[in-house]
Amino acid sequence: xxxxxxxxxxxxQPGGSLRLSCSASGFTFSRYSMHWVRQAPGKxxxxxxxxxxxxxxxxxxxxxxxxxxxxxxxxxxxxxxxxSSLRVEDTALYYCVKERETSSWTGFDYWxxxxxxxxxS
Amino acid sequence: QSxxxxxxxxxxxPGQRVTISCTGSSSNIGANYDVHWYQQLPGKNPKLLIYxxxxxxxxxxxxxxxxxxxxxxSLAISGLQAEDExxxxxxxxxxxxxxxxxxxxxxxxxx
Numbered sequence: 001x002x003x004x005x006x007x008x009x010x011x012x013q014p015g016g017s018l019r020l021s022c023s024a025s026g027f028t029f030s031r032y033s034m035h036w037v038r039q040a041p042g043k044x045x046x047x048x049x050x051x052x053x054x055x056x057x058x059x060x061x062x063x064x065x066x067x068x069x070x071x072x073x074x075x076x077x078x079x080x081x082x083x084s085s086l087r088v089e090d091t092a093l094y095y096c097v098k099e100r101e102t103s104s105w106t107g108f109d110y111w112x113x114x115x116x117x118x119x120x121s
Numbered sequence: 122q123s124x125x126x127x128x129x130x131x132x133x134x135p136g137q138r139v140t141i142s143c144t145g146s147s148s149n150i151g152a153n154y155d156v157h158w159y160q161q162l163p164g165k166n167p168k169l170l171i172y173x174x175x176x177x178x179x180x181x182x183x184x185x186x187x188x189x190x191x192x193x194x195s196l197a198i199s200g201l202q203a204e205d206e207x208x209x210x211x212x213x214x215x216x217x218x219x220x221x222x223x224x225x226x227x228x229x230x231x232x
């Protein structure tokens with residue numbers, strides 16, 4: 001059974017930093033691209049970041065560029081999101097998401113339960 | 122403003138058929154990138170409903186169907202049931218942004 005379990009969320013002040021982790025199990029982690037998607041309270045889904053299966057290629061949405069960094073450790077089956085210069089508008093539930101197939105743009109077939117990040121003074 | 126445009130809400134009575142549109146542009150849906158659909162039940166995480174424009178993952182009822190034409194895609198739900206009440210999101214890839222994009226979401230109300 002595929003499982004994605006996020007951790008590392010919490011309350012942080014504006015301008016602060018936080019690192020989210022996602023522990024993956026039930027599939028060959030090193031073969032799949034992984035993603036982060038966020039959802040602000042009462043709002044829709046917003047795409048955050050992507051990392052290729054080998055970690056060479058990464059993408060961050062425009063509003064996160066220069067502030068967020070996605071990474072992975074295939075030896076530990078873990079995905080990370082390092083967030084810095086956090087803003088109030090970054091407050092959201094952050095989902096760890098698995099690509100459906102080993103190629104790209106095939107849809108997201110498994111979603112974690114999410115890690116809540118609250119940015120507030 | 123989302124890159125993919127969905128109606129904020131749709132509604133229908135039990136047993137009826139509803140459709141949810143997803144309008145993009147020449148840099149995403151119109152560039153022949155696949156469209157995927159997700160269902161998010163209240164308080165739950167999103168679930169893949171349709172992938173590759175028209176395909177249903179195992180376990181998704183055939184009451185749900187997807188289509189795509191030009192710069193738009195649609196999700197159709199027939200034989201509406203109370204448990205279909207949820208938020209629905211379309212998803213595709215945009216080459217001008219070099220990344221995935223979501224629609225703003227559509228809230229389905231079963232009357």
